[in-house]
Amino acid sequence: MLISRRNLGIGLGAVAAGYALWPRRARWEQDVPAGRVALRYWEKWTGEEGAAMQRVVDRFNASQDRIFVVRLPVAETYSKAMVAIGGGDPPDLVGLFSWNVPYFAQSGALLPLDGLDQAAYPRAIWELLCHEGRAWVGVNTCYSLALYSNRAHLAEVGADPERPPRTLTELDAVAERLVRRDARGRLERAGFLQAVPNWWPYLWPLATGGRLFDDATHRVTCDTDACVAAYEWVSATAQRHGRLDSQGFARGFDRSNLSAADPFLSGQVSMIVQGPWMANVARSKAPDVDYVVSPMPVAESVYDPERPQGLLEADVIGIPRGCPHPEEALEFLAFTQRPDVQAQLCSDHCKPSPLVERPADFEANHPNPYVDVHERIVRSPAAAVLPRHRAWKSYSDLLVPAFERIWTGADPRTELAGVAARAQGLVDRSDAAHRAREARG
Numbered sequence: 001m002l003i004s005r006r007n008l009g010i011g012l013g014a015v016a017a018g019y020a021l022w023p024r025r026a027r028w029e030q031d032v033p034a035g036r037v038a039l040r041y042w043e044k045w046t047g048e049e050g051a052a053m054q055r056v057v058d059r060f061n062a063s064q065d066r067i068f069v070v071r072l073p074v075a076e077t078y079s080k081a082m083v084a085i086g087g088g089d090p091p092d093l094v095g096l097f098s099w100n101v102p103y104f105a106q107s108g109a110l111l112p113l114d115g116l117d118q119a120a121y122p123r124a125i126w127e128l129l130c131h132e133g134r135a136w137v138g139v140n141t142c143y144s145l146a147l148y149s150n151r152a153h154l155a156e157v158g159a160d161p162e163r164p165p166r167t168l169t170e171l172d173a174v175a176e177r178l179v180r181r182d183a184r185g186r187l188e189r190a191g192f193l194q195a196v197p198n199w200w201p202y203l204w205p206l207a208t209g210g211r212l213f214d215d216a217t218h219r220v221t222c223d224t225d226a227c228v229a230a231y232e233w234v235s236a237t238a239q240r241h242g243r244l245d246s247q248g249f250a251r252g253f254d255r256s257n258l259s260a261a262d263p264f265l266s267g268q269v270s271m272i273v274q275g276p277w278m279a280n281v282a283r284s285k286a287p288d289v290d291y292v293v294s295p296m297p298v299a300e301s302v303y304d305p306e307r308p309q310g311l312l313e314a315d316v317i318g319i320p321r322g323c324p325h326p327e328e329a330l331e332f333l334a335f336t337q338r339p340d341v342q343a344q345l346c347s348d349h350c351k352p353s354p355l356v357e358r359p360a361d362f363e364a365n366h367p368n369p370y371v372d373v374h375e376r377i378v379r380s381p382a383a384a385v386l387p388r389h390r391a392w393k394s395y396s397d398l399l400v401p402a403f404e405r406i407w408t409g410a411d412p413r414t415e416l417a418g419v420a421a422r423a424q425g426l427v428d429r430s431d432a433a434h435r436a437r438e439a440r441g
Contacts, residue, residue, distance in 0.1 A: 028070050036068040037328045043095035044077045045315075048280065052348035053095075053140075059344075060335050067328045069093075078104075081320060085109045090320035092329040095140060098128035098314040103390040105131035106434055111319045111326060112136055113333075120337070124383040125354045128314045131388060137316035138333045141346050142354040143275040144310040144377035145203065146370075147171075147297060151290040153178055153270040164271075164294040166305075168207060168233060171271070171297040176240065178270040187241060187249040190263075192271040194234045195250035197257045201403035202396055203273065204230040206309050206384050209302045212395075213387035218427055220395065223413070223420040229299075231403075231412035238407045247407055260285040279350040279368040293370035295377060310377035312385055314354060352378045391430040395423040 032038040045053050050073055057069045072091070074080055078100045084090045096104065104110045116135040118126050125142060129135050151161040157177040165171035175191025182188050190196065194204060202212060210226030213219070221227065238246055253263040258281045263269040265286035273296060282289055295308035302309065317336060319329045335341060339357045346353050347366050352374040363372055377383055386392060402415045 028072060032068045032070065033065075036066060037325050039067060039069045039093060039325055039328055039332060040091035041069050041071045041093040041095075041332070042074040042077050042081060042091040043071055044074065045095065046073050049349055052345055055348070056336060056341060056345050059341070060332055063335070067331060069332050082107070082109060085320045085322060088322060090323050092319070092323045092325050093332060094318055094320055096137065096316050096318060098137075098316050099386050099392055101128070101136055101316065101318075102131045102388055102392070104318065105134070105136045106390050109321055110136045111321055111323075113138065113319075113330075116337075120356055121354065122356060122379050122383075123381070124312045124378065124385055125314060127385050127388065128312070129316065137318040138337050139342070139354040140315045140317045140336060141342070141349050141351045142312060142314040142378060143277070143351050144312050144374045144383070145200065145273050145275055145296060146310060146373055146377065147271060147294050148264055148274050148278055149271045149292050149294070150264070150267065151292055153267070154292075161292060164292055165297045166294070167297055167300050167303050169300065172237075175237075175271060179241070187245055189267070190241065190246070190249065190269045192237070193241065193246060193250055193269065194237060194273075195247065195403075195407060196253060196263050196269050196272060197274075198250065198254070198403075199257075200273070200311070202386075202399045203311055204234055206230075206311060207296060207298045207302070208233070209299065211384070213389065213392075215388055218389065218431060220420045220423040220427060222399070222423070223416040228413045228416055231406050231416060234403070235406050235409070235412055238409075243408050247404075258285075262286070264291075265289055276351045276368055276371065276374045277349065279370065283367070293373045295373065304382070307382040308377050308380045309382050309384070310380065312378060312383045354378065389427060389430070390434075391423070391426040394426050395419075398423055 028040060029038045041057065043050065043053055054071055057071045061068050077094055078096055081090065081094045113135045116129065116138065121129065121139065125139055129137050129139060147164060149164040154161045154164070154174065157174065159174045165174050171192060178189065178191030179187070180189035205212060205222070205227040208226050208230040210224060210230055212222050212227065214221055256262055260266070262281065262285070264272040264274070265282060282291065296310055298309050317333055319326055319333060323329060339355050340359060342353055342355050343359050343362050350368040352371055353362060363375065387395065398419045402419050406412050406415055
């Protein structure tokens with residue numbers, strides 16, 4: 001068992017006493033078998049991902065006869081959970097994103113998981129579960145970002161489909177040959193555009209060895225030379241393709257990502273950075289597309305085949321402070337951290353495992369034909385995670401318009417200097433507020 005109840009460190013009796021005397025059953029409890037403790041589990045997943053999590057819930061419910069978990073799909077769980085916690089009516093469990101952890105931890109909104117076993121998790125995954133050296137959540141799948149390349153397109157321009165680009169120089173050279181334009185010179189097919197999809201404007205410094213934040217000093221570092229070099233590369237890509245033409249081309253896919261009209265699956269973009277879920281989408285929406293997956297290309301100075309680069313994020317599960325049944329919630333959370341349970345869930349999501357231990361046949365039986373690439377990134381010493389600070393979301397919001405301005409011709413160093421100054425102010429004010437709260441007790 002990855003979690004020790006003894007180490008949870010919370011008073012259980014006082015929290016649960018009021019609920020034990022409440023006579024009425026809420027609508028969500030109607031199907032709970034008599035005699036079982038009912039747990040409300042708020043989870044953001046819907047569709048196939050939600051169904052996969054429901055199978056985990058069903059498996060737990062069938063494994064014992066004391067607890068019954070009810071999964072409730074809730075949009076924007078992070079904001080709604082904070083309201084519920086503040087109002088004294090939180091669920092027993094809540095599904096969050098790993099970038100939510102610092103905010104929830106500093107706000108005292110989660111119960112710490114001091115019994116979580118660090119040795120059970122790869123280094124980067126453990127970082128995602130912690131804040132200031134303490135674990136606050138369990139992992140509930142993870143994902144890494146990698147390069148997806150259309151094999152037929154690579155072969156069409158004489159590139160080796162078995163050896164996708166590994167460096168930025170190789171990527172740019174192949175991407176240039178893949179471009180197709182109509183009679184009026186407008187883009188019909190792009191080789192590679194950092195703006196497609198436009199989900200990760202903060203990703204690109206990884207390619208040049210840059211980092212956006214120094215966790216030890218709480219300094220914003222998006223204006224360092226390495227980060228500036230990354231966005232100069234972004235700007236050069238836009239310049240080669242035509243800044244406004246490529247921007248319009250990219251924006252045309254804003255509503256079609258991960259559908260049959262997805263830019264990659266429809267053949268309008270030959271190479272794209274995406275997560276492991278693309279295998280699920282490709283299988284259901286475009287089963288005839290032949291593609292290959294490889295680690296994200298990086299600068300020659302950064303490239304090391306033994307240390308693939310990649311951004312790592314995770315879906316996580318936590319126990320809100322003040323929840324009705326913390327001990328029972330911990331039992332379910334511990335169940336989700338079992339290697340066999342995570343293997344089931346990750347396979348259903350087409351994702352790599354977030355645990356050190358995996359079933360021996362995990363990769364062999366996995367529906368994602370390139371899960372091994374994502375597995376290597378998860379376990380790489382060079383795997384990177386987003387800044388572990390409660391101001392990160394506001395910081396990242398500053399990078400979105402900066403990326404757009406750089407794409408349309410703004411000077412990268414000037415833009416990033418402005419972002420760094422504003423983001424540092426956000427960080428400093430957040431840190432000062434946190435110190436003031438701690439001083440008040």
